[in-house]
Amino acid sequence: MDSSRAQGTSVVFDLDGTLVDSxxxxxxxxxxxxxxxxxxxxxxxxxxxxxxxxxxxxxxxxxxxxxxxxxxxxxxxxxxxxxxxxxxxxTEAFREMRVFVEMLHAHGVAMAVASGSSRAAIAAVLKGTGLDAYLTEYVSADEVARGKPEPDVFLEAARRLGVAPADCVVVEDAVPGAAAARA
The missing domain is CATH 1.10.150 (DNA polymerase; domain 1)
Known part of the structure; x- marks a missing residue:
């Protein structure tokens, strides 16, 4: 990760139900x-x-x-x-979320996906929707010790982006994910 991009607020997205209608x-x-x-x-x-x-x-x-x-x-x-x-x-990306991701990308905001889906599923969805052009960092719950509602996937996403967790905004649609984001 280029350290010049890792300044300011970064955004970590849940995938399923947030970015895409999976x-x-x-x-x-x-x-x-x-x-x-x-x-x-x-x-x-x-x-x-x-x-x-x-x-x-x-x-x-x-x-x-x-x-x-x-x-x-x-x-x-x-x-x-x-x-x-x-x-x-x-799989369809939510139109408004695609616009949001494209806008953040255009402004140089570092972004990642943190999902309970497998790494292969995340990759397939991102590629199938074309969001892989903007969201190149992603973390599966399979890659961390504990899934949501524990914060592990979000903490790992922040680490991969090279930013402090406190400098991340999480976009999430489910109660376990919101609890993980708060933690």
Whole structure:
């Protein structure tokens, strides 16, 4: 990171539900995965309680609730594979957020993404939406010890940007992420 860009306030964005409308893909990937393991009905409403937390944490809970014997790592890999197929082709960036990111970029503001999604999913979404031209730094919850609502992904994003956490503004849409940002 060029230290001349790391001055002033930096912005760290959550990805899913904040920059992009990926929740339909996240839900569909979970629904399809669970169907493979015999869960016939998994509704949008059932999925909504997992918004803002990592896939691993959500799948750990779902595995226990539905008595799925497969290891969590297998479930995570399965959902990631399904999600990656959907993410690259059917994710839309929110128009206003795209304009905001482009404006910040034009003003030289350092930006990063901090997400509960896997690193591969973040990359696929950013590339599929064209936001990768502006958001080259990103951190997955898989890369840190604790996911949201703990602050680890945001702290790591600040570190990668070369800025103090206190010099970052976090843009987030979910309660666990807002708690992580405050922490």
């Amino acid at each position: 929740e339909p893909n996240a839900y569909e990937s979970a629904r399809l995965l669970l169907a493979r393991y015999g869960v016939a009905e998994f509704t949008w409403e059932q999925n909504a309680r997992f918004l803002g937390i990592s896939n691993r944490e959500a799948l750990t809970v779902l595995r226990a609730e539905y008595g799925i014997e497969a290891p969590v790592d297998e479930l995570v890999a399965g959902q990631d594979a399904i999600y990656l197929e959907l993410a690259a082709t059917s």
